[in-house]
Amino acid sequence: MKIDGNEIRPGNVIEHQGRLWRAIKTQHVKPGKGGAFLQVELKEVRDGTKLNERFRSSESVERVRLDQKENQYLYADGDAHTFMDNETYEQVTLDRAMIGEEAVAYLQDGMTVTIESFEGSPISVALPEHVVLEIVEADAVVKGQTASSSYKPAVLENGVKTLVPPHIAAGTRVVINTVDGSYVERAKD
16 A cells, blocks of 8 residues: 555554565654655564655655554474464464564563564564563662662563662552553553
8 A cells, every 4th residue: 555655653564675565663853955855764573673764745656554463472493383273273483583583581481472464474473562470589679769660680480681660669569551562560460
């Protein structure tokens, strides 16, 4: 589907220079001299390279629609991770690089993820926004530190380090944001 260059929004996937790119950030720029344009930060969908590009409203770009299917995470075998389609029960195996190093740490058995594909080949995996994990190691609270909103370092059961409020101790289950690895709240289970 063709769209004007100034209609690109963050999250859109476009075809540019023969490759697929996801728009990360967009900014409208109107210089004092010359016509306005849209400054777009693009990230290549398959290998993650970044590109900053300018698009004018007179240019048209091809917006790509990706097929999205819910899959269940089954298991890991080295760097290969296997998922099962919830409707057809077909299994697909993706390597660690396609999923992303940060995202692999949050994969849990039975987790439902969304696999995006283009022309039948998977190109990305979207995790749920939040996961529940247990704190295995947390620093002790320093006396007097609770007066202001402060955080202390902690290690999650998957080995990822995060910052948690002072009242959280080892053995506590917490909700973690999978996008940036930040503490959200204490788990309600």
